[in-house]
Amino acid sequence: MPARRKVGNLLALAVLSALAQRPMHPYEIASNLRAWGKDQDMEIKWGSFYTVVRNMERHGLIEAVESVREGRRPERTVYRITDAGWAELVDWARELVSTPAAERPQFRAGLSVLAVLHPDEAAVLLHQRLELLEDEIRSGRETLAEHLRTVPRLFLVESEYYLTIRDAEAAWIRSLLAELISGSYPGLDEWRAYHEAGRPPAGSTDPQQRSGSTQ
Structure with missing residues (x-):
């Protein structure tokens, strides 16, 4: 039976997969997900992106490590994946690969x-x-x-x-x-x-x- 996720939106899975590479700020995460074609692999609703990131931080899946500013751009918070986030990423991958789910094309x-x-x-x-x-x-x-x-x-x-x-x-x-x-x-x-x-x-x-x- 599929596990009940603290943040069940598949966008959270995509964010975890990005931060597994290295720490990034949200804009960089979104840019990389688009460049990697993750929005073709799973349904991603970009309008909820920052809400998902905040919920992931609240549940301890990611954590802020620093804030950076580039020129006149607003300050951006850089996040990294936590041990709990890595465990969630691995467990989620296991579930998705092993367990068929009802899909309605x-x-x-x-x-x-x-x-x-x-x-x-x-x-x-x-x-x-x-x-x-x-x-x-x-x-x-x-x-x-x-x-x-x-x-x-x-x-x-x-x-x-x-x-x-x-x-x-x-x-x-x-x-x-x-x-x-x-x-x-x-x-x-x-x-x-x-x-x-x-x-x-x-x-x-x-x-x-x-x-x-x-x-």
Whole structure:
């Protein structure tokens, strides 16, 4: 069961990972997180950044070590990770790597109401998504290959995972499209007939019809 975190926002995990490198002030932390692409690896709400930093300090995960001033800029507090913060970072990493969590991608939400679209339109839209996915995968693989020339693979493993997931999604869409185009998709004639009759397919809006779906 996932642990109850003192600061459960994933932004706190990102901050801890940054301060594990060296002490930094908040502006430097945010700049580095953006430069490292951490906002692509996890949902980061920048508007809550300073609130998260304050909460982390209050719970002893980070601590102030000094204040610095650069030119006419306001004084900035430099923070470092504490022993408690390091323990939290390691424990959190263990949990995230070992324990599957329920995730709700927007694509799944769209698929849950796919029946409200005519199957011909659904096929066109899925093909459009597939083309965009293939472009994204191609670009991502080129970028990954370029980074691997200078960055150890260990620090790019999250990009490998993301591209693998995108590959799997693209493969599934190709399979679904093949069934729709060939006419072999189960219930396709009924799906088409409902739309041509001007009414939604049975069960498309009734959650009782979907009570046996997987989580």
